[in-house]
Amino acid sequence: MATKKFMFVNRKAPYGTVYALESLEVVLISAAFEQDVSLAFIDDGVYQITKGQDTTGIGQKNFSNTYKALGDYEIKKLYVSKESLEERGLTQDDLMDLVWEDEDDDWAEKPSIIMVDRSEMADVMAEQEVTLSF
Amino acid sequence: MKFTIMINEGPYQHQSADSALQFCRSVLAQGHEIFRVFFYHDGVNNGSSLSVPPGDDRLIQKEWSELSKENDLDLVICIAAAQRRGLMDEDEAKRQGFDSNNMIEGFRISGLGQLIEGGIESDRTVVFGD
């Protein structure tokens, strides 16, 4: 099977709609196909990876820990829009510390989150062969 | 060219299903191939056999069913999304212990891998959603 550059674009907050949860399920499946996977978090999508999510008050399952497992599946390119964070009064400190382990570097933990501005995000998007939006 | 089309929304609620139907018809009319149509999120409801819209309105699920049969298309409903939303074919319903099922002809239920495979094998992947 060919390897293609897949990008999964996340622009919606979690819990208000099902898109964040169900798009994550697609991402995990894509790992099994060994494709070159990137995730983009733009607009309200940045809320999908905020730390300290507590869903006890809304009766939904908290699935934020699943993002932490992405590194184990070799999904290590999570592009986050700087402008989207700024517009929402957030900084990178508000986001989960998502990492992957580099087996070519003695399993050193490296950050999966790549902060980009709009122009850089556009450049990354232009390289993709399949872009899925949810 | 080979196309994979993804539909994220159910019939009637959003225009996506109509837009996707028209797009698919055009793709075929222009001599291209549809590798797969993949239904995700509420899009799985495009496969329901139990829809009865007013008599003068379109029956979207049937339009998909007929398009599928006339053109031998591969319309795939995501099993995880279908289970969440209560859409089942006969086999899945039996497996889950239900005594009825509600999937219209022309669709099949399968996993998310079919979407990824569609993206890999097709020249173009187009998403219709909200």
Add this chain to the structure above:
Amino acid sequence: MAMLHIVNKSPFEKVSFRSCLNHVKAGDSVLMIEDAAVGAIEGTSFSEKLKTAMDDVSVYVLGGDLAARGLSEDRVIDGIKTVDYAGFVDLSVENETTQSWL
């Protein structure tokens, strides 16, 4: 690679259309379908943003979606081309990838 950006939500309802224009690159195409077609009209609060983008990208609108919403083609911003579904398919073939801004 040239990208076809498909927008389907009205720029007055959601930020999707605006976000799309923030991420297009020179040589890309933008196609307005469904409710996004309302963004094609001259004289809206969105027109200037769209016209600025048109310096770099080609912009299209699905004629059927304009007509459905009672908007005639003579009200469309100069330079935006009206297409039908055959044109939509052609655009997806001519551009190497598509991205839907939902």
